[in-house]
Amino acid sequence: MQLWPAIDLLGGRCVRLQQGDYARETVFSNDPASVAAGFQRDGARHLHLVDLDGARAGKPLNLDAVRAILAAVDMECELGGGIRDEATIESLLELGLSRVVLGTSALKQPEWFRDMIAKYPGKLVLGIDARDGFVATHGWLETSTVQAVEFVQLFADDPLAAIIYTDIATDGMLQGPNVEAMREMQASVRLPVVASGGVTTAQDVADLAAAGLHSAIIGRALYAGTLTLKEALAAAKTPIASPT
Template identity: 65%
Template structure:
């Protein structure tokens, strides 16, 4: 299982929201590039970036800092947030990003997602954010009447790199992930599913790996020290920890 440490960008700063609420923001760093390098030094091979301004406003606005992060690290980087046009996709891939996460656009215009996936096979990730099992859009400010599993199966024949499934109820709460829901989604589809939301401890990482998730995004837990990134990577890759910290 892959571990994707997360950097959420708001106003050029590294922040975390609780349950997607822009009114419940915590700033963890004024230097996202330094944070990315810190994750890399801990052994991270992957980096999950979110443009929260873009998710809310409908177009990426942290383009320059994203470019700086990608140039500074030797990791596979993906970005989500406000990616709703072909021009934006082309501009972002030009920065060196490996994958782009599309969410709202997939719900609003499924045919467009199919088109973009044909143009960029295995490079686009479907981001499904759910509250009570229903898809949330536009930076989690709106909840649709579409079930998360239904949206996932709708794209069973699309050449996606992965699905990121976020449980908003657990996101940023440090109370553990919704493992049964994540397992259910992975069993529903053939593409890799990356779990997001609530990963707090090494045991959470192990639980997600045990039920077959392809990856896990870890955010607030890294910033608040409830999980060690190097250990999380070791557990995700091997299922065990050599360190005494897990004894």
């Protein structure tokens, strides 16, 4: 199972939010590039970046920090947050990102998103953020009436790089992931599903691996010290059950 340490960017700093609430922010570093370099030294081969300002504004706003991170590491890096048009997709890929994550635009313009997947095969990731099983949008500030498991079926046969499934209720709470919800999502599609939200211990990582998840994003646990990247990487080697 792949592990993607997370760096959330707000005002150029590395922060974490609790349950996507911008009012519940913890600043972990004023130098995100050094944080990224630290993850690489600890064995990370993948890096998940989120532009929190961009998610609210509808366009990426932390590009200086992203450029600094890309210059500091040699990892597969992805970015989500405010990516809602083709020009932005193209510019971010040209910047050196391996793939980009779209969520709100996919929900609001599914046919356009399908066209983009076809134009950039293997480069786009569908970010599905769910609150009580329903898709949340606009930086988690709004909740739709669309069920997450049903929504993903719209793109199940398209050449997406992956699906990131975030359970908002567990995100940043250090109380463990919603393993059953993640298992259900992975079982519903053949695409790689990346579990996000709540990973706190090595056992959480092992449970997700055993549930058949392709990847997992780890954020606050790495910053709070409840889990080291070395421990997480070892736990991720748990034999993965095939999705059914």
